[in-house]
Amino acid sequence: MDGGCPVCSGSMTHCFSAEVLGKYQADYEVCGACGFLRARDPHWLEEAYSSAIAAADTGLVARNFAVACKLAGVLYLALGERGQGRYLDAAGGYGMLTRLMRDFGFDFYWADKYCSNVLVPGFEYRQEDGPCNAVTAIEVFEHLTDPVAFVAETLKLSGARTLIFTTELYEGDPPRPDAWWYYTFATGQHIGFFKHRTLETLAEKMGLHFSSANGIHILSAQRINERLLRVVTGRWVSRIAPLFVRRALGSKTMSDHQLMLQRIG
Numbered sequence: 132m133d134g135g136c137p138v139c140s141g142s143m144t145h146c147f148s149a150e151v152l153g154k155y156q157a158d159y160e161v162c163g164a165c166g167f168l169r170a171r172d173p174h175w176l177e178e179a180y181s182s183a184i185a186a187a188d189t190g191l192v193a194r195n196f197a198v199a200c201k202l203a204g205v206l207y208l209a210l211g212e213r214g215q216g217r218y219l220d221a222a223g224g225y226g227m228l229t230r231l232m233r234d235f236g237f238d239f240y241w242a243d244k245y246c247s248n249v250l251v252p253g254f255e256y257r258q259e260d261g262p263c264n265a266v267t268a269i270e271v272f273e274h275l276t277d278p279v280a281f282v283a284e285t286l287k288l289s290g291a292r293t294l295i296f297t298t299e300l301y302e303g304d305p306p307r308p309d310a311w312w313y314y315t316f317a318t319g320q321h322i323g324f325f326k327h328r329t330l331e332t333l334a335e336k337m338g339l340h341f342s343s344a345n346g347i348h349i350l351s352a353q354r355i356n357e358r359l360l361r362v363v364t365g366r367w368v369s370r371i372a373p374l375f376v377r378r379a380l381g382s383k384t385m386s387d388h389q390l391m392l393q394r395i396g
């Protein structure tokens with residue numbers, strides 16, 4: 132995988148080597164212009180996604196719940212969504228976030244090329260159902276070899292003009308291999324790392340706005356009030372918003388249950 136930076140075409144320089152999956156010597160390189168940092172030629176990916184290794188992701192449930200709480204506030208309070216539209220969780224894994232967002236009252240659907248839908252069968256996203264108001268991609272970007280292509284494909288698939296996502300950012304120089312847990316060399320799944328500037332550059336390249344607060348990043352056609360975003364993703368509002376939003380929109384927990392029973396019967 133030679134060539135320049137997949138975000139800005141800048142030139143990449145070697146920054147460190149590390150052992151991946153306990154056996155492969157991997158080189159990491161960084162873009163001098165936008166700071167995109169990646170594993171060079173990650174030939175181990177197939178092995179990295181075997182389920183035995185995925186079992187090490189003990190944070191899955193807690194992370195999904197925390198993100199769902201923030202998203203409820205972001206969608207309702209910062210984006211003015213009132214539950215009329217539909218939403219897609221791209222690369223949605225087992226369907227945990229889709230289930231939680233439906234429980235909060237948002238008409239969320241699931242898609243994932245690499246994972247089977249365990250928790251929300253019947254809510255797979257189909258393009259013929261119409262475009263989504265927003266699409267989410269939680270802890271996906273650090274798994275991508277080509278983030279620009281992913282953003283373009285995901286917006287096209289969903290018809291949305293707003294992509295809400297999470298990935299840990301680094302600032303300044305690339306952290307040393309032993310100084311940042313997010314590298315997760317032991318699993319080999321994280322192969323691309325961003326700083327704030329990388330995501331701004333990506334947005335510019337795609338003609339979108341970038342905003343970010345409290346770990347929630349947004350690429351959008353419309354400019355978003357970042358001060359409001361900071362408040363709604365903050366500790367207090369993200370605790371209260373889910374309760375308030377669920378009451379305002381009406382949870383889909385029971386109506387989905389009835390729908391599933393009808394399909395069985």
Ligand SMILES: [Zn+2]
Pocket residue numbers: 136137138139140141162163164165166167
């Ligand atoms: Zn770059």
Ligand SMILES: [Zn+2]
Pocket residue numbers: 270271273274320321
């Ligand atoms: Zn990840």
